[in-house]
Amino acid sequence: MSLLTITFALLFYLATAVLIGGVAYKIYIYSSTPVPLKIPTMPAPMTTTGVVMRMGREVVLFESLFKSNKWIWIFGWMFHFGLLLVLLRHLRYFTQPVWGWVVLIQPFGRYAAFVMIAGLLGLWARRILVDRVRYISTPSDHLMLALLLGIGLSGVAMSFFSHVDIIDVKMFMLGLMMFHWQELPPEPILLVHLSLVALLMIVFPISKLLHAPGVFFSPTRNQVDDSREVRHVADWAVHFDQ
Amino acid sequence: MAASKFEVPELKGYTTIPLLQKGASANIKSFLANEKIQEDLGFPGELVEDWHDKAIEKMGELLGKYRGLRVFMDACVHCGACTDKCHYYLGTRDPKNMPVARQDLMRQVYRRYFTFAGKFFPKLVGARDLTREVLDDWYSYYYQCSECRRCSVYCPYGIDTAEVTMAGREILDSVGMGQKYTNEILGKVHRIGNNLGLPGPALVDTLEGLEEDIEADTGFAVKLPIDVKGAEVLLITPSADFFSEPHVESLIGYAKVFHAAGISWTLSSMSSEAGNFGMFIGNYEQMHKVALRIRQAALELGVKRIVVGECGHAWRVAYSFWNTLIGVGAGADDPFAKMLQKQLDPRYPQPAHICEVTYDLLQQGAIKMDKEANDHRIITFHDSCNVARGSNMGGIPGGQFILPREIIKSVANHFYDMAPETVFEGTFCCGGGGGLLTDDLMELRVKGAMPRMNALKSVVDTHQVNFMATICAICKAQFTKVLPYYEFEMSMVGGVHQLVSSAIRLDPNK
Numbered sequence: 198m199s200l201l202t203i204t205f206a207l208l209f210y211l212a213t214a215v216l217i218g219g220v221a222y223k224i225y226i227y228s229s230t231p232v233p234l235k236i237p238t239m240p241a242p243m244t245t246t247g248v249v250m251r252m253g254r255e256v257v258l259f260e261s262l263f264k265s266n267k268w269i270w271i272f273g274w275m276f277h278f279g280l281l282l283v284l285l286r287h288l289r290y291f292t293q294p295v296w297g298w299v300v301l302i303q304p305f306g307r308y309a310a311f312v313m314i315a316g317l318l319g320l321w322a323r324r325i326l327v328d329r330v331r332y333i334s335t336p337s338d339h340l341m342l343a344l345l346l347g348i349g350l351s352g353v354a355m356s357f358f359s360h361v362d363i364i365d366v367k368m369f370m371l372g373l374m375m376f377h378w379q380e381l382p383p384e385p386i387l388l389v390h391l392s393l394v395a396l397l398m399i400v401f402p403i404s405k406l407l408h409a410p411g412v413f414f415s416p417t418r419n420q421v422d423d424s425r426e427v428r429h430v431a432d433w434a435v436h437f438d439q
Numbered sequence: 440m441a442a443s444k445f446e447v448p449e450l451k452g453y454t455t456i457p458l459l460q461k462g463a464s465a466n467i468k469s470f471l472a473n474e475k476i477q478e479d480l481g482f483p484g485e486l487v488e489d490w491h492d493k494a495i496e497k498m499g500e501l502l503g504k505y506r507g508l509r510v511f512m513d514a515c516v517h518c519g520a521c522t523d524k525c526h527y528y529l530g531t532r533d534p535k536n537m538p539v540a541r542q543d544l545m546r547q548v549y550r551r552y553f554t555f556a557g558k559f560f561p562k563l564v565g566a567r568d569l570t571r572e573v574l575d576d577w578y579s580y581y582y583q584c585s586e587c588r589r590c591s592v593y594c595p596y597g598i599d600t601a602e603v604t605m606a607g608r609e610i611l612d613s614v615g616m617g618q619k620y621t622n623e624i625l626g627k628v629h630r631i632g633n634n635l636g637l638p639g640p641a642l643v644d645t646l647e648g649l650e651e652d653i654e655a656d657t658g659f660a661v662k663l664p665i666d667v668k669g670a671e672v673l674l675i676t677p678s679a680d681f682f683s684e685p686h687v688e689s690l691i692g693y694a695k696v697f698h699a700a701g702i703s704w705t706l707s708s709m710s711s712e713a714g715n716f717g718m719f720i721g722n723y724e725q726m727h728k729v730a731l732r733i734r735q736a737a738l739e740l741g742v743k744r745i746v747v748g749e750c751g752h753a754w755r756v757a758y759s760f761w762n763t764l765i766g767v768g769a770g771a772d773d774p775f776a777k778m779l780q781k782q783l784d785p786r787y788p789q790p791a792h793i794c795e796v797t798y799d800l801l802q803q804g805a806i807k808m809d810k811e812a813n814d815h816r817i818i819t820f821h822d823s824c825n826v827a828r829g830s831n832m833g834g835i836p837g838g839q840f841i842l843p844r845e846i847i848k849s850v851a852n853h854f855y856d857m858a859p860e861t862v863f864e865g866t867f868c869c870g871g872g873g874g875l876l877t878d879d880l881m882e883l884r885v886k887g888a889m890p891r892m893n894a895l896k897s898v899v900d901t902h903q904v905n906f907m908a909t910i911c912a913i914c915k916a917q918f919t920k921v922l923p924y925y926e927f928e929m930s931m932v933g934g935v936h937q938l939v940s941s942a943i944r945l946d947p948n949k
Binding site for chain 2: 241416
């Protein structure tokens with residue numbers, strides 16, 4: 198077993214633990230923090246089904262962003278849905294036998310990487326060119342885009358230009374999952390790709406990527422407009438009624 | 440045009456996104472509350488010595504009490520969707536008036552003290568120590584936000600800057616930096632019962648005078664009852680309705696509606712204020728204490744219904760928070776709220792907006808209008824921010840937009856909406872809401888009104904609109920002051936029930 202394989206195996210265990218543990222901890226914090234007042238952004242749905250629909254439109258179609266700014270919407274949507282297809286395509290490296298629908302989306306997933314990269318470039322261009330967005334950008338905002346672009350470009354490079362032995366990569370991944378380690382092919386481009394992915398997983402729970410779980414806990418989006426019909430009091434506010 | 444010490448934006452009839460100009464409104468600061476005002480509310484009289492630690496401690500407390508704040512601090516990705524949505528940014532060009540930048544004033548500190556990345560890599564993630572300079576920035580810019588929630592409509596995560604502003608003000612109050620305007624008014628409500636500090640006897644006098652005026656005007660003895668036990672309806676209305684122009688015209692309108700429909704009603708001298716400035720400073724305890732007067736009045740007078748007059752923030756508090764705070768509503772299973780809910784008539788929404796009352800009566804044919812009485816008016820409607828984005832009416836989707844417009848169309852023949860991106864959920868704040876309706880912020884108020892003034896100018900130019908109806912006491916007061924800066928007549932603004940008042944038939948035989 199090479200040192201390289203051991204290093205990457207441990208790195209991925211660590212990254213997975215940080216990602217799952219960190220996000221679970223944040224979700225615990227969000228869900229255990231009380232919501233003392235009804236503050237949905239009106240007009241809001243009057244039923245729970247309506248809220249599920251609103252959240253669905255928000256998460257799938259980016260409804261509020263669409264109302265707000267068509268450029269951010271189109272670039273943001275290209276990036277996120279490109280990424281989704283790419284991620285789903287990658288399931289082939291973690292399953293044996295590969296599920297039928299994953300096989301089906303392979304070609305789409307491969308080209309979706311370009312859509313994802315185009316979206317990222319568009320978002321980055323706005324960050325540099327639009328004075329308002331430039332003003333609010335921090336170094337980490339730029340680095341996050343660089344990180345995602347790095348992942349996308351190294352992935353595309355392997356997929357279309359400098360092919361890596363996919364079977365060996367898959368053996369490595371399955372080996373990790375079954376705690377029966379297999380050698381990782383020492384291809385530089387692959388190592389770059391995997392390192393960046395691990396880094397992304399590690400920074401996820403301590404960065405703005407928390408918008409992903411966060412949106413589901415946003416009271417302005419997930420509350421039902423029923424304040425006159427149902428009395429809603431937080432535990433810490435109950436003593437005011439005495 | 441009124442003489443001014445600052446440049447009044449030029450109106451084009453539409454609003455464009457300006458290039459930012461750093462520090463453009465840094466000099467705009469509302470007066471600090473003095474020791475007396477602060478201590479009346481239980482806040483420190485001046486900036487406490489250990490303000491740094493106290494502020495961080497308070498921030499931690501609020502992060503643990505408000506999920507919204509907690510999520511909003513983490514979720515922002517700096518996408519920029521909100522950057523051009525605030526009327527104060529559009530009017531002042533100061534980048535710290537962009538919603539995300541206003542939030543970042545707090546988020547930078549949050550990151551520094553409450554997150555791993557900010558503790559160890561502050562520069563990288565834009566984290567900052569809470570310095571005196573930052574605290575002063577908080578005071579300036581959290582009192583340059585009207586808590587109108589327009590940004591929250593456009594944020595992909597629903598981040599509501601109003602919640603951040605409220606938390607900011609709450610922290611500032613807790614270390615002794617309160618705002619004179621808001622906190623002084625809160626003191627008046629606690630002492631006297633209304634924001635204007637109008638004592639009971641003066642109120643009774645005013646109402647009697649109004650009754651005489653109405654009778655002289657119409658020949659009908661329309662009453663403005665106060666402290667009548669056993670009345671059906673308790674009307675809670677902003678105290679500006681009692682003597683400010685044009686507010687009082689709407690009060691007369693409500694009285695005529697009750698009169699024409701034969702509904703017995705009363706005001707309360709003890710609880711003569713709908714506005715709840717406790718919300719402006721994000722202080723649950725203050726908000727609760729202010730609201731308690733309404734509960735007490737309802738119980739003492741034994742009323743069956745509680746109706747709220749034309750007041751934006753008040754209606755948000757009433758619609759969204761009263762059930763939580765004082766049990767005005769339905770669906771309670773605790774003794775505190777059940778006591779009141781048993782008394783209130785379940786056939787009506789509790790609380791109800793005066794527009795809901797009037798609209799229902801119109802639908803039933805219980806009141807009749809002579810639309811021609813408003814023929815000299817060409818009308819548009821300004822959706823008040825807190826009604827639009829903080830409440831509902833009529834229990835139907837978008838009812839808060841539909842009901843006032845339907846009432847206007849029932850009492851007048853000429854109505855035109857302003858540009859779609861400036862009304863309904865996208866409405867622009869009047870520029871004076873959320874605790875900013877004070878002369879020391881006049882520059883901000885005038886500049887912040889610019890997007891609304893542009894939209895108004897457009898309908899004035901195309902449809903000769905000469906009346907902008909609204910259902911908020913702050914909007915009315917703000918526009919009365921600000922319209923002249925933009926060379927409009929101050930009398931262009933008025934209430935929806937001012938229009939109702941002109942058109943309603945008082946003769947029961949007709």
